Amino acid sequence: MRMPRRQTRPTFRAFLLVFVLCTLASPAVASQDDPLRSWNEGPAKHAVVDFVQRVTAPGGKDFVPEPERIAVFDHDGTLWAEQPLYVQDVCILDRIKALAPEHPEWKDIEPFKSALAGDIKAVLTGGGPALLELVVAATAGLTSAELEAMAKNWISRARHPRFDRLYTDLAYQPMLELLGYLRANGFKTFIVSGGGIHFLRSFAERVYGVPPEQVVGSSLKKKFELRDGHPVIVELPEVQMVNDGLGKPVGIHLHIGRRPIAAFGNSDGDLAMLQWTMAGDGPRFALLVHHTDGEREWAYDRTSMVGRLDKALDEAVAKGWAIVDMKRDWKVVFPFEKR
Amino acid sequence: MRMPRRQTRPTFRAFLLVFVLCTLASPAVASQDDPLRSWNEGPAKHAVVDFVQRVTAPGGKDFVPEPERIAVFDHDGTLWAEQPLYVQDVCILDRIKALAPEHPEWKDIEPFKSALAGDIKAVLTGGGPALLELVVAATAGLTSAELEAMAKNWISRARHPRFDRLYTDLAYQPMLELLGYLRANGFKTFIVSGGGIHFLRSFAERVYGVPPEQVVGSSLKKKFELRDGHPVIVELPEVQMVNDGLGKPVGIHLHIGRRPIAAFGNSDGDLAMLQWTMAGDGPRFALLVHHTDGEREWAYDRTSMVGRLDKALDEAVAKGWAIVDMKRDWKVVFPFEKR
Structure with missing residues (x-):
C-alpha cells in the first residue's frame, strides 16, 4: 500500500532515515570496498585479514618491514583450476x-x-x-624467443574442456583478490610452481600482476650462443631444476633468497614450501586451498592423481594452518560466475 | 675595493643580479642536487643521463614502461674493487x-x-x-642458515690489504649514485655476478640497496630435508650454475625472465650479458668500467688475471657502447675519499 504523502509522520521519517543509514553501512554495501569481497566471512578469511593487520601495524609486536613481506603462491590448484589435467x-x-x-x-x-x-x-x-621426456621432446632446441612465442600463442587460444573458456579465465576470483590485497599491504607476491617457469611467465603478469622475475618454476638447462652474430638462449635436453615437492624450498632459496612469511598451496607438492615458510622466526602464515566444491569446481583430495592433498591436509589440521573450504569459504570461484 | 652604496649604478645592479642568477644555476651549486655528482661531465655521464631521459620521457619515441626498465650490474670490478683478488x-x-x-x-x-x-x-x-674444489670443501654440507651466518660474519670483519678497510667500503661511489639514479627513475636494479649468490646476498641490500631476490650469481645444488622435524636447506657438492661469461645471460633468463634494457660490466666475463642486453628491440644501453686509475684504484685490462678486459673492450669501441675511463670520468672512486 502506498503511503499518501501528507500522512507521513515524523516517526516514520525517522525510521526511514535510520533505515537508509543502516543500509549504507550494511555489509552488502560495504562489501564494495572489501578487498576480499568474494570470500565469505569465516575462519579462512579472518585468519588472512588478522595476519595482514598484525604484520602491517606500525609499532605492533608482529610488525614486519616491507622488504620482508614475501608471499609465495603455488599455481595449479591454488591460483587456477588444475583438473582434469595440469594445463601445462x-x-x-x-x-x-x-x-x-x-x-x-x-x-x-x-x-x-x-x-x-x-x-x-x-x-x-x-x-x-615420462613427462620429462615429453617436455624435452616438445621444447629442447627451441630458443627462448621461440618458446615464449609458442607458450603465448597456445595460452591465448586453448580452451578448457569443461567450461569451454580460455584457461586464463579459470584463475580463482578470491585468489586474485588476495594477491591484490597482499600487494596493497606492501607484500611482494611470488608464484612458486612445479610447472615450467617460462610457460608461467608467458601469462603471469597479465593474469595475476606477477612479473616474470617473481615467478619460480621448473626448467631445463640452457646455453647462450651467437647464431650468425645474433645472441640466442637455447633449451637443452637436461633438467635444470624440478621445482616441486622438496624442490620448492630450494627454488625459493635460489630465486628469492629469503624465507617467505606467508605461503599458499593446495597439495602435498606444496608441503615442503609451507613447512619451510612456517619454520622461520616471527609471524608466519600458511594456507591450504581444499577443493570441496564439485559443483562449481571439483571436489578431490587424498586419492586424486592430479593435486593430491593428503599429508599436507593432516599437517595443516595438526598445526592449525588456515584451510579454505572452497564450497564454504568462496562466494564465487571464477570471475565469470554471476554474482 | 668596496663599492660605496650611493655610487651603485643601475648597470652594476643588473650585473650583480645576472651574476647571482648565474651562480645559482652554475654546476658548482647544482651539483648538490646532481644525482651523479661524483661523475665528471663527459661522454660516459652524458650517455647515461641521455638514455635515462629518453626511456622515461612519457610519449617519447623511446619511452619504456616501468616494468620493462630492468638494469643489470656485474659486481666485482663494476660495483666494487676486485683487485688483487675477487673478494669471495x-x-x-x-x-x-x-x-x-x-x-x-x-x-x-x-x-x-x-x-x-x-x-x-x-x-x-x-x-x-680448482677453485670449485675449494668452494665445495668450504661450503658443502652447510645449511643455508650456517652459510649466511658465515658470510655475514666474514664480510663484517675482513679488511682489504691495500686500504685496510672493510671490503664493503670499497663499493664505488659513482656506481652507488648510478644505482640510486636508475631506481629513482623507475628502474629495477639487479646484480648479476660470477660470485656466489648467497655470499653476495649477505650484504647486497645493505651496501647497494639491492634485495636478495634481485641478486643473480653462481651456486651449488641444494637439498631440502627435515632434521629432527626442523626444515633445513643443505649445500651439495655439485654445481647448480656458473653465472659467469656465457652463463650470465642464462642466469638473467632464469632469474629475471625478461631481457634487461641496460647492462653494466667491466670485463670479458660480462661480454655475453652486454651482447644479450643490446640484442633486444627498442632503446638499449651498455657500459663498461675501464680501470685506468692506478693511483686511486688500479689500472688493468687486457692481460690481467683478475678482471681481464680485452674482447669486450674491442666490442664496446666497435659498437659505440659507453666506456667509463675511471681516471677521467670519476671525481671520486670510493666513498671514503676526501672531496
Missing part, C-alpha cells in the same frame, strides 16, 4: 601432437604412443621421467 | 685455512696445498675446477 601438460601434449608428423617413430614408443593416443593416465603413471 | 675467493681461502686442522691431508694435495701456502696464483692457474 595439455600444452605439452598439443605440442607433441603437432610435432608427430616429423617423428613417425613416436607412434611405437612410450610415452609418445600414449600421449598421441590421448591416454593421459598411461603417461602420468610413467611418472616424472 | 679471499673468503673461501680464509675458510679453508680455518678448516685445515680438521683436514691434515690437505697440506699434501692440490689445490689445498697452494691455498694454505697463500699461493693464490697457483690456485688460479688451476682454473675453475
